[in-house]
Amino acid sequence: GAVVSQHPSRxxxxxxxxxxxxxxxxxxxxxTMFWYRQFPKQSLMLMATSNEGSKATYEQGxxxxxxxxxxxxxxxxxxxxxSAHPEDSSFYICSARGPKTGGAxxxxxxxxxxxxxxxxxxxx
Amino acid sequence: DQQVKQNSPSxxxxxxxxxxxxxxxxxxxxxxxxxxxxxxxxxxTFLISISSIKDKNEDGRxxxxxxxxxxxxxxxxVPSQPGDSAVYFCAASRFRQGAQKLVFGQGTRLxxxx
Numbered sequence: 255g256a257v258v259s260q261h262p263s264r265x266x267x268x269x270x271x272x273x274x275x276x277x278x279x280x281x282x283x284x285x286t287m288f289w290y291r292q293f294p295k296q297s298l299m300l301m302a303t304s305n306e307g308s309k310a311t312y313e314q315g316x317x318x319x320x321x322x323x324x325x326x327x328x329x330x331x332x333x334x335x336x337s338a339h340p341e342d343s344s345f346y347i348c349s350a351r352g353p354k355t356g357g358a359x360x361x362x363x364x365x366x367x368x369x370x371x372x373x374x375x376x377x378x
Numbered sequence: 379d380q381q382v383k384q385n386s387p388s389x390x391x392x393x394x395x396x397x398x399x400x401x402x403x404x405x406x407x408x409x410x411x412x413x414x415x416x417x418x419x420x421x422x423t424f425l426i427s428i429s430s431i432k433d434k435n436e437d438g439r440x441x442x443x444x445x446x447x448x449x450x451x452x453x454x455x456v457p458s459q460p461g462d463s464a465v466y467f468c469a470a471s472r473f474r475q476g477a478q479k480l481v482f483g484q485g486t487r488l489x490x491x492x
Contacts, residue, residue, distance in 0.1 A: 260421070295387075300479050364412065
């Protein structure tokens with residue numbers, strides 16, 4: 255259980271276009287989803303946190319108009335990179351938190367966090 | 379301000395020996411710590427965690443030690459196997475205060491030599 259699917263795994267787009275990345279919790283309802291960005295050989299930097307049905311909370315320095323996050327349901331969150339430029343090329347990873355039953359995480363050791371497999375975005 | 383630091387970018391260990399990966403943190407409010415393993419172009423895979431009320435947690439070949447006074451934790455892998463070659467990230471959070479986000483270190487690339 256607790257599988258997160260992220261799609262696409264790789265995408266190449268032209269500069270100036272927009273690209274959408276999907277993150278789905280396959281077998282549980284995710285109360286909260288997170289979007290990270292990883293530059294080569296660097297840490298995972300949290301971009302934003304989203305709760306179903308409400309606006310995402312962006313980390314300092316992340317342009318909310320550039321990186322649009324929609325969390326329309328308990329199993330789906332999307333990240334849209336608008337007007338992409340080469341500097342947006344990166345590895346994007348989503349994470350979903352849940353489920354919690356009776357006050358306990360289904361996998362207590364990981365405190366409910368499950369990561370997607372990531373999306374390699376290349377803007378040319 | 380890097381609140382979680384992994385000062386060794388890389389580590390090379392002989393197969394069968396012990397691998398020790400280190401992580402330091404600066405925020406004394408962190409109360410939960412997690413270790414992840416990551417291969418290139420993949421998402422992180424959870425390995426083991428520890429809460430601040432403990433100083434040791436063990437799961438098979440993996441043991442995590444927490445020294446709160448030194449704000450230091452370490453991951454021990456015994457015995458090391460070739461499949462352990464990957465980048466390892468430590469992460470911290472303040473779950474007891476209701477925080478949800480994880481703060482990651484920079485990662486350490488572990489290479490297990492046959």
